[in-house]
Amino acid sequence: xxxxxxxxxxxxxxxxxxxxxxxxxxxxxxxxxxxxxxxxxxxxxxxxxxxxxxxxxxxxxxxxxxxxxxxxxxxxxxxxxxxxxxxxxxxxxxxxxxxxxxxxxxxxxxxxxxxxxxxxxxxxxxxxxxxxxx
Numbered sequence: 320x321x322x323x324x325x326x327x328x329x330x331x332x333x334x335x336x337x338x339x340x341x342x343x344x345x346x347x348x349x350x351x352x353x354x355x356x357x358x359x360x361x362x363x364x365x366x367x368x369x370x371x372x373x374x375x376x377x378x379x380x381x382x383x384x385x386x387x388x389x390x391x392x393x394x395x396x397x398x399x400x401x402x403x404x405x406x407x408x409x410x411x412x413x414x415x416x417x418x419x420x421x422x423x424x425x426x427x428x429x430x431x432x433x434x435x436x437x438x439x440x441x442x443x444x445x446x447x448x449x450x451x452x453x
Contacts, residue, residue: 356433357433360433361438361440364405364429364440365440368429368442371399371403371425372446375423375425375444375446376448378392378395378446379422379423379446379447379448380448382421382423382448383421383448383449383451384451389414392412392414393414396412396423396425397409397412405427406429407427408427411427412425413426417450418450419449419450420447420448420449421447421448421449421450422445423444423446424443424444424445424446425443425444426441426442426444427441428440428441428442
């Protein structure tokens with residue numbers, strides 16, 4: 320039986336000395352940086368979409384109680400979307416006819432420039448409120 324000497328076992332290079340441990344760290348940091356960059360570009364668009372959705376719901380309620388004329392809804396939605404830097408046009412806003420409820424539907428696409436790819440985020444907002452007739 321051949322016994323291995325302790326000196327021979329110590330000659331195996333450690334991971335830190337051979338450079339094997341840093342490649343995984345580099346890839347992990349690269350993926351985290353890319354995810355952070357994408358989030359930095361996309362999260363404000365989602366926040367603005369939520370704000371427009373909230374505005375559409377309150378606008379539908381105002382139309383339902385006759386505070387706002389239905390004909391002015393597309394122009395008001397477009398004006399609010401411009402304040403939020405969202406590319407909404409009057410053609411993107413529809414109001415399906417319904418006697419029991421006021422419905423507002425907004426469909427639009429936001430291009431997000433990621434420097435190497437343009438990501439198109441598609442949004443659909445539906446807001447409705449029951450019509451209050453006395």
